Amino acid sequence: MKDYYKILEISTTATDEEIHKSFRQLAQKYHPDRNPDPKNQERFRDINEAYQVLRDPNKRAGYSLDRMREQQSYAAPAQPKVDSQYRPPSYYQQRGGYAQPTRPSRNYPKWLVMVREVFLILLWAIVGAGIGLALVLAHSYVLSGNSDVVLPLDMLLAGGILGAVAGIVLPPQNALQLILKNKLKDTFLLFKAIGAGLSGVWAGGLIADILSYNLNTAHSAAFAITGMLLGQMVAGMAVADDEFWAKLRHPHQYFSLFFVLVRMASFALMTGLVGLFTAYALLRFAPAVDITQCAFLGVSIGLILGTFEPSDLRAYTRYASAYVGKWMVLLFVVLALIIGLALGIAFGPGIRGMVGL
Numbered sequence: 001m002k003d004y005y006k007i008l009e010i011s012t013t014a015t016d017e018e019i020h021k022s023f024r025q026l027a028q029k030y031h032p033d034r035n036p037d038p039k040n041q042e043r044f045r046d047i048n049e050a051y052q053v054l055r056d057p058n059k060r061a062g063y064s065l066d067r068m069r070e071q072q073s074y075a076a077p078a079q080p081k082v083d084s085q086y087r088p089p090s091y092y093q094q095r096g097g098y099a100q101p102t103r104p105s106r107n108y109p110k111w112l113v114m115v116r117e118v119f120l121i122l123l124w125a126i127v128g129a130g131i132g133l134a135l136v137l138a139h140s141y142v143l144s145g146n147s148d149v150v151l152p153l154d155m156l157l158a159g160g161i162l163g164a165v166a167g168i169v170l171p172p173q174n175a176l177q178l179i180l181k182n183k184l185k186d187t188f189l190l191f192k193a194i195g196a197g198l199s200g201v202w203a204g205g206l207i208a209d210i211l212s213y214n215l216n217t218a219h220s221a222a223f224a225i226t227g228m229l230l231g232q233m234v235a236g237m238a239v240a241d242d243e244f245w246a247k248l249r250h251p252h253q254y255f256s257l258f259f260v261l262v263r264m265a266s267f268a269l270m271t272g273l274v275g276l277f278t279a280y281a282l283l284r285f286a287p288a289v290d291i292t293q294c295a296f297l298g299v300s301i302g303l304i305l306g307t308f309e310p311s312d313l314r315a316y317t318r319y320a321s322a323y324v325g326k327w328m329v330l331l332f333v334v335l336a337l338i339i340g341l342a343l344g345i346a347f348g349p350g351i352r353g354m355v356g357l
Helices: 016-030 038-054 057-075 089-093 110-143 153-169 175-184 186-215 220-240 244-248 251-282 291-307 311-321 326-354
Strands: none
Touching: 016 038, 038 057, 110 153, 110 175, 110 186, 153 186, 153 220, 175 186, 186 220, 186 291, 220 244, 220 251, 220 291, 244 251, 251 291
16 A cells, blocks of 8 residues: 555645645656656656545545554464364354354455456346347337337347447446556546447437327427436446445435536536537538537537546646635636526527427
8 A cells, every 4th residue: 555645745644734735845846747757757646646535534534544454454463273163153152252253265366356357247238238128129119109119220239239338337347447447548438438428328318208208298309308418427427436336325425426417517518519609600601500419419528528537637637726726716616607697698598499498
């Protein structure tokens, strides 16, 4: 385990201000723009990693606990030999209620662990493909009026492929994904974000189409677009944070997931406006341009960009955030609200008419 206190050159009782001050000095000293030496770049990554853990009270408490346990394990005396003979629970209850000794865990070879991980990924892919095909069957059955079910081959193929992709990228991260992430780095994260986005758009669109048909709504197009974007947002959040499924079980972690959602929505708003303005500009040269499709494509790309978070970008943003005061953050929030309000007033009626509301 890395000693983050030693990396930041601080004591274990350092305050938040001392951690912040030490990080600024070391980050400025070992920044790649000033010291292109590969050793300094590795030191810069360690400094960023240590700062990210120690600046967060929850992460710092967990790290300190793991660090203390590791130190105690090195100083712990030799354990007595484990009694491997089986005895019923009543034997230990009669002698003070001692728990039955557990047998030592086995160290399986790496190739066997890798085979197990590949098998689990294939199993998730099969489950995802089955769910995708089930969605296609349900969609065809409902829209056919429950009479003659038509199963187009292209939809079945798309359902199987995108369902398998969802089954691979959406479940919790496993050992094989960690290996791919370490070797391919940001390329693996980008493909993971694209796969989650495509499967989310497709599944959300099918579910929304089924619901709009059952509800007999007059705005089926707007219903389908909303379903596709919501599906992409849900799938994107599942891959945007490696600890998403663990945080989902702890309500006190919902706030960090909310910021992931805010990041995705911010990118979607920016790229959606770019797509909208681009469509209006292209209308002069190509009157057949579909404004709704351009805006939808922009929002969808924005959600993918919001899902994808490059590792180098995280380091540079933490480096930059150390020099930005709280009043600057407040100023950016106020400006964003003003810009959003102005855009809502200027383009609100046009956007509502575009989606058929």
